[in-house]
Amino acid sequence: MLEDTRVVSLDRLNDTTYSLTLRAPKIAAAARAGQLAHVTCPGFLLRRPFGICDADAAEGTIRVCFEVRGDGTEALAKVNAGDVLSVNGAVGHGFEDIKGRRVLFVGGGIGIFPLLYAARFAGVATAALCFRDKSRVVLAPDFAKVCKEIFLATDDGSLGFHGYAADLVNELIATHEYDCVCVCGPKIMMKTVSEVALGAGLDCYVSLEERMGCGVGACLACVCQTMLGQKRVCIDGPVFDAKEVRWDA
Amino acid sequence: MKLAVNFAGVELKNPIATASGTCGFGMEYLPYYKASELGAVTLKALSIRPKAGNAVVRIAETPSGMLNSIGLQNPGVDSFLENKLEFVKNLGTKIIANIAGESMEDYEAVAEKLNVDGIDMIELNISCPNVSDGGLAFGTNPKIVEEITSRIKKKTEKPLIVKLSPNVTDITEIARAAESGGADALSLINTLMGMRIDAHTRRPVLSRGSGGLSGPAVKPVALHMISAVHRAVDLPLLGMGGIMTGRDAAEFLIAGATAVAIGTAAFADPKAPVRILGELREFMAAEGVEDVNDLIGTLKFN
Structure with a gap:
């Protein structure tokens, strides 16, 4: 789901890595283990996908951590508390078989x-x-x-x-x-x-990780190879059963 | 307010469509908007055999745009007919099927198989820059464009849209060739060929080297070409290329497009097609335009 989130805080973890906490009550309530948040980077066209690092339904917040890799994440590393960022989340199939294990x-x-x-x-x-x-x-x-x-x-x-x-x-x-x-x-x-x-x-x-476009499964940019054929990392994944992944492809 | 347009004999409830390859077969955007709110949905290109597409990396952002190099990945027309047609039929909007091929015979076979209920129009993709056989190779030579258009026209029972590439010296020459071949409509522009380079690794970012540029960066090119083609041929146009807002859509209509398609905008904002429709209404209301047809082709040069 799409949510206009507000930046609660941006903390630097080391010289290139940041932790971003967003007020996102709807996504926080819905997020499951291993799902993605597609975050709009200010001034950029495509959203950047991040695995949800934490979610607190009671507080209505989610946290994503990221490394500055390119221009988009560099822009994201300059947001201020109170800024509004559109997030599409929580997207995809995460770690679904871990409850109680x-x-x-x-x-x-x-x-x-x-x-x-x-x-x-x-x-x-x-x-x-x-x-x-x-x-x-x-x-x-x-x-x-x-x-x-x-x-x-x-x-x-x-x-x-x-x-x-x-x-x-x-x-x-x-x-x-x-x-x-x-x-x-x-x-x-x-x-x-x-x-x-x-x-x-x-x-x-x-x-798995792959460069993504739409983040909803439509554009077929982020495909990976599996025993069951080509899959989309954004919505068929990002989490796959390791038995099914073709690492050689 | 009247939003309906007649596009090559097909009644669209409004002039907003989705662009081929950006909305799959209409399924993925269900959580974000109802396809029935749009004038038309253009399906992902269909080929005679399934296509795996290109190796990743298939996408890269560029200033005010993006490059894609998907390579026409699709399940093949037979699988589409068996598994997706029923779903597509019930989307509640007009369906444009985009067809691709590596040979004229391929295109003909796909067009023939799509003579089924539920498909309203055919868009002939002779402008994909991301495959080595077919695609753009057909779309840059006027003689071939005329021949393939007339051959497909003989095979299809649907109105035929020919999708034009901007990667040519004179797009009006190609447009006239498609018109001579019997096209019912034209769509433009497909993506512009482009490249991104990683200076550190000295390699292209896309695995195939180059790809197709889309998004706001190409909008001025699209408007220029639509305006030129509108003056060169007597065919209705489906305009596309970097439309992000309702005002952008209005500009395309004014330049001569009867309807417009939204592509890259939906990657940034999944609800873009319906948002743009709402903004177009607002624009018309603010401008006192009662009928969207009163915008089409009204560009003034003096």
């Missing part, structure tokens, strides 16, 4: 954001948050509030587990009990983590 959430870089809200829907949530190095670590305290356990990993070993997400997940699966694994991050990370999870006989869901 023991879920390992695996996030890489800015891929961690939608997992924070999703963790609220799990029976027991564990987070494995993976970053390039210590300077990129964000939202760890937020995850600590909604997860039973959190594990940090950095590619260079500057904080937490030294290594890639798949290696950490391999270790965690061997030593803990989970029902399923939910992953969001770089494509190569989602591929390797899902291979580990599926190999261990766990359900695995991945949140």
Whole structure:
């Protein structure tokens, strides 16, 4: 649904990453784990899709976090409290089979954001948050509030587990009990983590990313390849069963 | 206030349509507006066989516009007839089916299969810049345009709209060729070829390199071409190219379009087609225009 939202606050998480809280009572009430918010960037034509990082129905707010990647997100990083932004949300199929289950959430870089809200829907949530190095670590305290356990990993070993997400997940699966694994991050990370999870006989869901146009399923810009044919990331996803994703395509 | 227009013999309840490729088969925008509020819906291009389209990246924003390189992804005309026609029939508006092909025979076969109830008009897509075979290759040569138009005209029982490309030296020459071939109407403009480059990687942003530019950036080009074609041929025009507001729509009508199509605007604002219709009413009320037909082709040059 379309909602004219008002900026409550914009906070800088690190040199390129921001957290944006919007007053959006209708979307906050409707948002489910892993769904998208398509946010209008001031002065730009196309909306930018962000996984909903958090939603508070009681407060009537949603939160999206984003990295400045181009002109659109740069404009979004300059909004002020009180500004009105049109948001289309909550859109798409998110993490739909996690209620009451023991879920390992695996996030890489800015891929961690939608997992924070999703963790609220799990029976027991564990987070494995993976970053390039210590300077990129964000939202760890937020995850600590909604997860039973959190594990940090950095590619260079500057904080937490030294290594890639798949290696950490391999270790965690061997030593803990989970029902399923939910992953969001770089494509190569989602591929390797899902291979580990599926190999261990766990359900695995991945949140894909693609450049989007309309955000409603009409324009066919954001297609991905699956065993069931071409799918639209915006409304058939963004979350897909990892078994169905064709990573090679 | 009278909004109905007669477009090549088809009565549209108002002059606002959707543009091909921007609203699928009418299903995706159901949560945002009723298609029955619009004059017509133009369907995603249909080809004889299913088409997977191009590799991603298929879209990129540009100053006041966007590039697309979808590549005519569609389920094929047979699948459409089997799975979507019934839905489309019940949209409560006129349906324009857009047809694409890699050869004249392809186009003919698709046109023939669409001689069914529920399809009101055919739009011949000989102007898609995003495929290597067919598309634009047919739409830039006047001889081929005349031939394909007359061949499709023989196969279809529906009024035939020929969609023109702006990627030509003289669009009026192509328009006249379509008229000679027997077109009932013309639609223009398709997208302008364009490119975005990532200076850091030194690669094009779109996977196919170039794509089709649309949005407000192309509006002046569209108005110029519609005005020129309106003066060059005696056919009704479906105008499109960067219409974002009701006032924009009025400009297209004044330039000579009998009806207009909304495309890119709906990506920014899913409710754009009905919003634009409302704004057109407001414009007419403010200008004291009682009948929308009193706007069409009224551009004054002195």
